[in-house]
Every structure is written in C-alpha cells, then in structure tokens.
Amino acid sequence: MTGAAPAAEAPPIDGSARPFLPRGVRLKFCEVRKSWFLLAPERALKLDQTGVAVLQAVDGERDFDAITAHLAAAFNAPHDRIAADAGRFLAALIARRMVETA
Amino acid sequence: MNDQSPIARPEFDPQAAPAPMAMLAELTHRCPLKCPYCSNPLDLARRSEELTTEEWVRVFHEAARMGVLQLHLSGGEPAARRDLPDILTGAVEAGLYSNLITSGVGLTEKTYAELVARGLDHVQLSIQGTDAETADRIGGYRGGFDAKLRVAEWIGASGVPLTVNAVMHRQNLDRLEQTIELAVRLGARRLEIAHTQYHGWAYRNRAALMPTAAQVKRAGEIAREAAVRLKNVLVIDYVTPDHLATYPKPCMGGWGRVGLNVTPTGKVLPCHAAETITALSFDNVRDRPLAEIWERGEAFTAYRGVDWMPDPCKSCDRRFKDWGGCRCQAFAWNGDAATVDPACSKAPNHAQMREAALAEGGEAHQDAFDYRVM
Numbered sequence: 001m002t003g004a005a006p007a008a009e010a011p012p013i014d015g016s017a018r019p020f021l022p023r024g025v026r027l028k029f030c031e032v033r034k035s036w037f038l039l040a041p042e043r044a045l046k047l048d049q050t051g052v053a054v055l056q057a058v059d060g061e062r063d064f065d066a067i068t069a070h071l072a073a074a075f076n077a078p079h080d081r082i083a084a085d086a087g088r089f090l091a092a093l094i095a096r097r098m099v100e101t102a
Numbered sequence: 103m104n105d106q107s108p109i110a111r112p113e114f115d116p117q118a119a120p121a122p123m124a125m126l127a128e129l130t131h132r133c134p135l136k137c138p139y140c141s142n143p144l145d146l147a148r149r150s151e152e153l154t155t156e157e158w159v160r161v162f163h164e165a166a167r168m169g170v171l172q173l174h175l176s177g178g179e180p181a182a183r184r185d186l187p188d189i190l191t192g193a194v195e196a197g198l199y200s201n202l203i204t205s206g207v208g209l210t211e212k213t214y215a216e217l218v219a220r221g222l223d224h225v226q227l228s229i230q231g232t233d234a235e236t237a238d239r240i241g242g243y244r245g246g247f248d249a250k251l252r253v254a255e256w257i258g259a260s261g262v263p264l265t266v267n268a269v270m271h272r273q274n275l276d277r278l279e280q281t282i283e284l285a286v287r288l289g290a291r292r293l294e295i296a297h298t299q300y301h302g303w304a305y306r307n308r309a310a311l312m313p314t315a316a317q318v319k320r321a322g323e324i325a326r327e328a329a330v331r332l333k334n335v336l337v338i339d340y341v342t343p344d345h346l347a348t349y350p351k352p353c354m355g356g357w358g359r360v361g362l363n364v365t366p367t368g369k370v371l372p373c374h375a376a377e378t379i380t381a382l383s384f385d386n387v388r389d390r391p392l393a394e395i396w397e398r399g400e401a402f403t404a405y406r407g408v409d410w411m412p413d414p415c416k417s418c419d420r421r422f423k424d425w426g427g428c429r430c431q432a433f434a435w436n437g438d439a440a441t442v443d444p445a446c447s448k449a450p451n452h453a454q455m456r457e458a459a460l461a462e463g464g465e466a467h468q469d470a471f472d473y474r475v476m
Contacts, residue, residue, distance in 0.1 A: 024224045024263035024291075028199070032121045032169030039199040041224040041263050041292055042339075044123055044171050097263075097291040097337050 012091040013064045017101040019090055020060035025098050027055055040098045054086045058099065064090075116407035116422065119397040121169030124361040125198075126176055126374060127158065129189065131366050133179040134207045136242030137230065138471035139269055139304035139311060142178060143377050146474075147366040155185045157387065159192030161364060164392040166196040173198040174226075178366070181209040187216045194221040201226060203267075206253035207246050214253070218260045225257050226265040227288075232280040240273065242473045254288040265292040270321065271311035273469060278321050282328045286336055293336055295325055297343040301375040301430055303474050310469050312462035318346055344445040345459035349420060350427025351445070357429060358406035362396060370395045372402055375430045379439045405429050410440050414448045 013019070021027075025040040027047075036052045038045040047055065053074070057067045068086055072079040093099040131146040153161070162173060173193050180186055181204055193200045201224045202217065227250060231237030237247040257264045266285040270278065278295070285293040297318075298304045298311050313321075325340035332338065341351065354361055354373045363371040368387040371377060377384070382404060385395040396402055404410065408421050415426045427443030435444045435451060442448065444455040 022263065023261045026199075026223075028171065028197075030169060030171060032167075037171060039171060039223075041201065041226075041265050042172075042294075044199075095334055097334070 013087045013094075013101070015065035016063050018060065018063045019058050019067070019094075019099050019101050021055070021058060021098075022100045027052070038093075038098065040096075043096070043098070045098075050085065051089060054089055058090075060102075117409055119402070119406065120359055122165070122360060122362055122396060123170065123355075124172040124174065125162075125165045125170045126174045126361065126363040127161070128176050128178065128363065128365050128374070129153075129158070129180045129183050129186070130178040132182040133177055133205065133474075134182075134243050135179070135205050135230075135246060136473035136475065137240065137269070137303070138242075138307040138473055139271065139298045140474040141299065141302065141304075141374050142474070144302055144306070146178075152183075152366045153364075153368050153387070155188050155192070157368065158189050159196075161368075161387050161392060162193050162196040162198060164387075165362075166198055168393050168396060171199055172201065174201045174203055176203040179205055179208055181207075181213065186213065187220055190217055190222060191220050199223050204228070204253070205241070205246065206250040207241075207243060209253055211252075211256055214256050214260070218262060222262055224263050224265065226267050226294075227254060227257065227290075228267045228269065229281070229284065230269070231274050232277050232284050236274060236277070240471075242471070251288075258289040263292075264288065264290045265294060266290040267294045267296060269296050269298055270313070271298045272313045272317065272463060273311070275313050275317045275321050278324050279328075282324070282332075282336070282338070286332065290336060293338050295321070295338065295340045297341065299344075299375070301378055301434070303472075305434070306472055308462055310471055312459055313343070314463040315346070315460055317463070318343055343459075344428070344431065345456045347445055348447045349445075350424050350431075350443040352424040353428040353430075353443075356406075356425035357404075358396070358402040359425065362392075362402075370399065370401070372405070373430065376401065378430050379433045381433070381439065405439065412441055415442060418448070 028037050036047045068083040072082045131142050203226045205228050230240040234247040238244050268281045329338040358372050363374045369384040382401045384401045385399045429439040432441045432443045433439040444451045
C-alpha cells in the first residue's frame with residue numbers, strides 16, 4: 001500500500017472488547033479429517049491455520065488488542081495486518097452468533 | 103476458514119464415500135403432537151421395536167469413529183424416551199456435538215436440567231404457530247404452545263443456544279413477521295424458516311398446507327428484510343420452497359455425502375424421507391457396522407456421486423453443487439428415483455409440478471388436517 005492510498009480500514013472490533021465462544025460453540029480437532037473445526041448450532045466450519053490461531057487466542061480473558069498483540073508476536077507479523085485479518089474473521093463469526101463479546 | 107470444496111481437487115472421486123459430518127438419530131416415533139406435516143413415515147414404529155440405550159450409545163461411538171461431528175437427537179419427540187439423559191451422556195462421551203430437536207412438549211424442567219448438566223450443546227425448539235389457538239390446532243395438542251414457552255424460558259436461563267424451527271405452510275405463513283418476533287422474544291440465536299417438505303404426512307395433507315404463490319413471495323421479502331434488520335441478533339435461515347425454485351436444493355448436501363439418519367428401529371437411511379423410495383432396501387445397525395453401511399450399503403451407493411445420473415443431470419455444470427436434488431421427490435413424481443428432480447427447471451415435468459403446487463395453493467381452501475396417528 002502506498003502513502004496515497006486510503007489508510008487501512010480500522011479493525012471492526014473495539015480493542016477493549018473481550019470476545020469469547022458462547023456455550024454451544026467450541027473448537028474440535030477431527031482425527032478422521034486431521035483438521036480443526038468450529039462446532040456451532042447446525043454448523044461445522046473447517047478452520048485454516050489462521051482461524052485456529054485466532055480462536056485459540058480467544059479465551060474470554062484477553063481483549064481484542066491483547067489477542068492481536070499475542071498473534072503478532074507469535075507469528076512475527078505486522079500488528080495492523082493481524083488486527084485487520086483477525087477483526088474481519090471475528091466480525092463474521094459475531095454476525096453468525098458464533099462469537100460474542102463482553 | 104472455508105466451507106469445504108473438495109471438488110476443486112484433481113484427485114476428487116465423486117463415487118467415493120466421504121466421512122459423514124452429521125447423524126440424525128430418530129430416538130422414537132412417539133410424540134404427543136400430531137402435526138399434519140410430520141416428517142416421520144406413515145407407518146410409525148412401536149416402542150417395543152426401538153433401539154435400546156446401549157444400542158444407541160454403541161452407534162454414537164461408531165459414528166464418531168467415522169468422522170461424524172454433530173449428532174441431532176430427534177424423533178418423534180425425543181423427550182418421550184425416559185433414558186434421554188443416558189443417551190445424551192453416550193453422545194457426549196463419544197465426543198459428538200449434541201443437538202436436541204424437540205417440540206418441548208413432554209420435556210420436564212428436571213430432565214432438561216439433567217441434559218444441561220450432562221453437556222447438551224444446543225436445542226432446536228419447534229413452533230407450530232405464534233399464538234396458542236393456531237399452534238395447538240396445527241399440532242393437534244392442547245396446551246402445547248404454553249408448554250413450549252416454558253421450555254424456551256428454561257433454555258434461555260441455562261445459556262444453551264436456542265434455534266427456533268418454524269415449519270411454514272398456507273395456514274401460518276401470513277404470520278411470518280410474528281414468527282420472527284417470537285423467535286427474538288424467546289431469545290433464539292437462530293431461526294429456521296422451513297417451508298413444509300411434501301413427503302409422507304405432508305404429502306397427504308398438501309391441499310391444506312400448500313401456500314399460495316403470493317404468500318411465498320411475501321415471505322421471502324419478509325425473511326430477507328428481517329435478516330438484515332436483525333444482524334448480530336438472530337441468524338435467519340430461509341429456503342425457498344422447491345416448486346418455486348429454479349434449481350433443486352442439494353438435498354442432504356448430496357446423497358450419502360454429508361449426513362445419515364438412523365430410525366428408531368435402527369435402519370440407516372441416506373435421508374429421513376428415503377423410505378418413501380420403496381424400491382430401496384435399508385441396512386440396520388443391529389446387523390451391520392455403521393461404517394460398512396455408509397460406505398457400501400445398497401441404499402447409500404444407489405445414488406451417491408454422479409454415476410447414477412440421467413441426462414440432463416450428468417452433463418450439467420451444477421451436478422457437483424446440487425448433486426441432482428431430491429431422490430425422494432423424483433421417485434414420488436416419476437416412480438423412479440434415478441430421474442430428474444421435478445424441482446429443477448430442466449426437468450421435463452417441472453412446469454407440471456409447479457402448476458400442481460400453485461393450483462393446490464390457490465384452490466378454494468380446505469383447511470382440515472388429516473392428523474398424524476400411530
């Protein structure tokens with residue numbers, strides 16, 4: 001991105017919001033398929049590596065800023081990019097009521 | 103995150119049996135309600151023929167080893183089984199995500215609390231209408247509506263996610279807005295707006311159930327508007343009824359691809375209505391391992407993949423998307439399940455199906471039901 005381009009979109013989740021998986025939504029590793037899934041009412045989402053990392057950081061304790069800081073450190077990646085990606089991912093799950101925030 | 107698309111892979115073999123994702127366990131056909139669109143077969147199984155607790159638990163473990171992730175505990179009314187908490191424990195111990203599909207009628211507060219304590223993941227509560235008079239007339243059971251409202255309160259208090267399932271037809275479709283409001287009031291995370299599928303009891307009652315074209319059009323508009331308005335509050339699943347669609351639904355996500363159904367007596371079906379295809383025979387979990395039935399059983403291999411397809415399905419670009427639609431519907435209309443689903447606009451009798459449904463929906467109404475009976 002060049003300096004002339006608009007600033008990267010702000011993460012759609014407030015930094016102090018604490019996301020958590022509500023009852024009835026959980027991570028499960030499927031031994032048959034050798035992949036992680038997010039199990040929710042009537043849904044089983046197969047997760048890629050990023051999705052697993054984000055959701056494993058969603059522990060109900062960390063707020064969104066802490067989650068993105070943790071991921072940026074763990075993946076040695078720019079914080080802004082991590083915040084945008086994780087924000088988009090979590091916002092989509094919030095819209096599907098698979099993640100909630102406190 | 104991705105919604106699996108194995109088809110893109112070059113080694114994809116459409117005839118091979120993928121690991122199933124979900125199993126519907128019809129624990130019993132017994133139910134206090136008598137809904138005229140019940141998805142159970144016309145010939146209902148007796149209590150004495152039902153699988154035992156131990157048999158169900160064994161089947162759950164077999165299913166989990168095959169890769170099943172989600173288990174739907176259904177019926178009839180699953181609460182009619184006194185061993186429901188033990189059945190649930192079996193599911194939890196097998197590592198399955200458990201979903202209780204209930205009318206709420208006959209479920210006691212004590213049993214519900216027991217299910218929550220044992221690890222129930224999700225409840226799907228059916229509603230027949232938005233007021234006691236209509237709902238109880240459709241369900242054929244007085245007091246049913248009030249019982250459900252109580253159950254919804256227990257669910258809300260327990261924190262277990264609630265999906266409201268509303269089967270819609272001519273006699274309640276004009277109350278769709280109120281149905282959506284009720285789902286919100288009950289604290290549901292999801293609402294399934296399910297148009298009646300015209301098999302079995304519903305087929306018998308289609309003259310009293312088939313909606314008018316105007317009702318369906320309006321319902322689609324209401325559902326779309328509500329889905330936007332209620333974003334982050336209520337997830338709304340809405341599916342257009344078959345006869346007004348251009349292409350068929352990928353019934354069951356494809357025959358023998360995603361899910362399987364075990365009946366109260368242990369028969370294993372590729373979909374809950376598969377017994378209407380009288381030309382098929384079904385294996386039983388009492389006789390054969392579940393994995394073998396899924397991979398090699400006659401009923402599963404009959405219409406798995408694309409080899410069985412007639413024209414125009416087998417050359418259709420959409421064949422890996424809708425997998426030819428509904429075999430039960432093809433059998434009901436054509437007497438041969440290996441024919442084109444009449445819901446598809448490419449089917450030779452699509453116009454005929456559409457017109458028949460519209461005529462039934464438009465006829466001078468007969469609203470009386472032929473209620474489900476044992």
